[in-house]
Amino acid sequence: MSTLGSDTVTTSEVATELEMDKTGIYIVSHKPLDSDTGLRKRDDAVSYDNPGFNSDSGLKLKNEHNYDRPTGFSDTPYRGMGKEDLLRHSSKPLWRRLRYVCMSIILLGWLALIITVVALVLIYPRCRAPRQHEWWQKTVVYRIYVRSFQDSNGDGVGDIKGITQRLDYLSELGVGTISLSPVFETVPNADTEFDVTNHKAIASEYGTLADFESLLNETHSRGMQLLLDFIPNLTSDQHVWFQESRNPSSPKKNFYVWQKDKPNNWLSVYGDSAWANDSSRGEYYLHQLRVDQPDLNLRSSEVKDELQAILQFWLEKGVDGFYIRGSGYLFEDYDLRDEMPSSANLTQNPNDYDYLNHTYTYGLREINDMLARWRYFLDEFGNKTNKYRMLFADIMGATELTMSYYGYFNRDGVDFPLNRFCLDLKQGDDGNVVSGVVSRWMDNLPAGRWANWMGGDENSNRIAGRLGGNMTRAFLMLSMLLPGTPFYYYGDEIGMVNSDLAPGNAWERQQPMRAPMRWDNSTYGGFPSNCTVGCTTWMTVNDFTGQNAVEIQKTSKSSLMHLFKNLTKLRGQASFEYGDYFRSVVDSSVMSFVREYDGEKGFLVAINFGSGTETRKYTDTHDTIPESADVELTTENGVKLQVGGTAQCASLELGPYQGVVLSWEYVAKEL
Known part of the structure; x- marks a missing residue:
């Protein structure tokens, strides 16, 4: 320890203190003093004897705290160096160049990092945002022939209340959308649902408008959708429009296609002339289907307004979309020109429909304009109600005609035309044939449009009979997992086949693919409610030989129904959706x-x-x-x-x- 004013300093001390002119400045060295070195006090300076100092020159204090650098001070920097010496050494070229090199390395490193990040962002495959699909693209459509699904009151005829009773079954099945066969008011005891007399009323045998509204509400409460048929090309001859049109002085005189004389050789789908004479008006009217089903004149603006009003009525009820029936017959040649015989059917009876080529009566381009108008109308309504309304149609013909229904001349058409090519598949068709049906649709699908895959409907032989049990399972997997919307017919999920009924005239209701749904293995299949003995059903319940009913298949994990459920569930995976x-x-x-x-x-x-x-x-x-x-x-x-x-x-x-x-x-x- 050193005492201020003493001439000696203890060499074992690590630090030396010095009070100079009461300035409060202390010099501290990290090196010990030599044992023979003391602290000399001079008039105006202090010197330290130290290996790093010149003892003669020492450290001089001049002019109030102004220090001169020791003359013997080393040029090598070391820890504890003063600020001025440190700055002098750092200014040397070696250290200056070293700093530049280090700074350059850091800057280049940051630049390389930024370039790498940008390159990765631009080059590396990015995860795309999922496509925004509408509800009808995610769903499975389940077609119901109302008359045969479920009879709720025991009168032997399926009805709307019966469908309501089975909504939980459909929901468990994974069905998202129900498509109903026509339920509109028809001529009493009519042979077909197309004998419509009022498009805004429900046929009494199916229930009431209140029953329909209840079905609609219950369907929506389960997160499902309900579609109605739309029949714009014809009415019954008992419809009030036709009755008024028979009067040539009526405002509705042009609601149908009238001619004073039979104008051409056109044939009805069911044979013989497509023109029938009306004794009241004394003119001929066009009927491309049955004689009691006259064709509407869709070139009339009044008819278009009436048809749009029908759509409006059901949309306001809450219906989720429409299936346009008989769309290929909406227009016919304006000049009413004769049709030429079909080269493929020259051997047929000239009075048979297939004898002619029908270039002037089926699939005319005016149809595309009408579809676009209805699509626009549904879009406008959907924008107001914040929900998309679906629109699809049936069409038979070449691929080009079918695909034109998606839209023509940059105008939207239907969401999809039904893929009836699938209905051509039969038992024994191999992988190439099946692939050909798939490619025919996928390879010709217009950009941005959506496919669909049909299992059947009320006008085609049932899929389980056409393909056989095992091939049906294979096609079910195919249609459910391809891009597109599957369209299946009631009973397809349990493998129902055609009944033994011999096919009759195409306009008759009793067709072999329309047998009542078999809910259980009882005599009447559970189709009529609360009936075990002496029931009368509108059509004989199919024996369904070798197959099981709904209640049996529910409990079997190897059943077709179980596969159907698993596939509807698997469709919910993002990669399939x-x-x-x-x-x-x-x-x-x-x-x-x-x-x-x-x-x-x-x-x-x-x-x-x-x-x-x-x-x-x-x-x-x-x-x-x-x-x-x-x-x-x-x-x-x-x-x-x-x-x-x-x-x-x-x-x-x-x-x-x-x-x-x-x-x-x-x-x-x-x-």
Whole structure:
């Protein structure tokens, strides 16, 4: 310890204190003083004897705290150096260049990092936002022939209340949209639902308008939608419009197509001339279907207004859309020119409908304009009510005509024309035939439009009879998992087949595909409510030989109904709802495809439409298919692939008519 004013300093001390002129400045050294070095006090300076100092020159204090640098001070920087010396050393070229190099490295590193991040953002595959689909694109449409679905009052005729009673069943089935056959008021004891006398009223045999409103409310409460048929091309000859039109002085005189004389050779769908004489008016009217079903004149602005009013009426009730029936007959040639014989049917009776080519009576371009008008009207209504209204139609003809229904000359048409090409499939058709039906639609689908896949309706033979049990299961998987909306007929989910009734005239109600729904295996199939003995049903209940009814299939995990439910559930996966579609292996037996979407699980759907076991390699057909994948679902016709297990995609074995869905987790694509 040093005492101020003393001539000596203890060499064992680490620090030395010095009071100079009471300035409060202390100099502290981190190095010990030599043992023989003392502190000398001079008149105006103090010097330190230290290995780093010149003892003769020392550290001089001049002019009030102004220090001169020691003359013997080393040029090498070291810890504890003063600010001025540190600045002097840091200004040397070596250190200055070193700083520039370090700063350049840092700046270049940051620049490289920014460039890399930008490049990754631009180049790396980005996850797309999911497509925004409307409710009708996500749903399964279930077509009901009202007369045969469920009889609620025991009169032997299916009705609206009966459908209401079965809504929970449809909801459990996974059905999202119900399409009803015509329920409008008709001529008493009419043979067909097309003998409409009032488009704004419900036929009494089906119930009341209040019954319909109740059905609509109950359907919506379950998150389901309800569609009505729209019949714009004809009415019954008992309709008030036709009765007034028979008077040539009536404001409705042009509501139908009238001619003073039979103008041409046009034929009715049911044979013989399409022109019938009306004794009251003394002129001929056009009927492309039955003679008691005159064609409306859609070139009349008054008729268009009346038809739009019908749409308005049901839209205001809350209906979710319409199925336009008989759309191909909406217009006929303005000049009423004769039709030419069809080269393919020259051997037929000249009075048969198929003898002529019908270029002037079916599928005219004016139809596209009418469809666009109705589409616009529904869109306007949907904008006001904040809900999209669906519109689809039936059409028979070539692919070009069918696809034109989506829209023509940049004008929207229907949401889809029904895909009746599916109804041409039959038992024994192989993978190439099935793939051809799929490609015919997908390859010709206009950009931005939506496909659909039909199982059947009230005018076609039932799918289980056309394809057979195992092929039906295979087609069910195909139609449910392709991009598009499946369209199935009541009873298809339990494999109902045509009844034994011989097909009659096409306009008659009793057709073999319209037998009452078999809810159980009782005598009357549970179709009439509260009836076990002595029931009278409008049509004989199908024996349904070799098949099970609804109540039986509910309990069987191997049933067609169970598969139907599983498929409607699987459709809810993002990759099926809005994912991409890629064809995979397609040959004489197998039809397969991939459904996937960025960031979502991928799926391979592989279906064997052959009668023998088939093994195929899938790993080379699409870049995301892995070596092995999880078994998500099968049609349960095979024994080697079990749900919950794994399958080898490089050698996937499929049993006869077996379909399988394999899945894998999403893996980001490499740069």
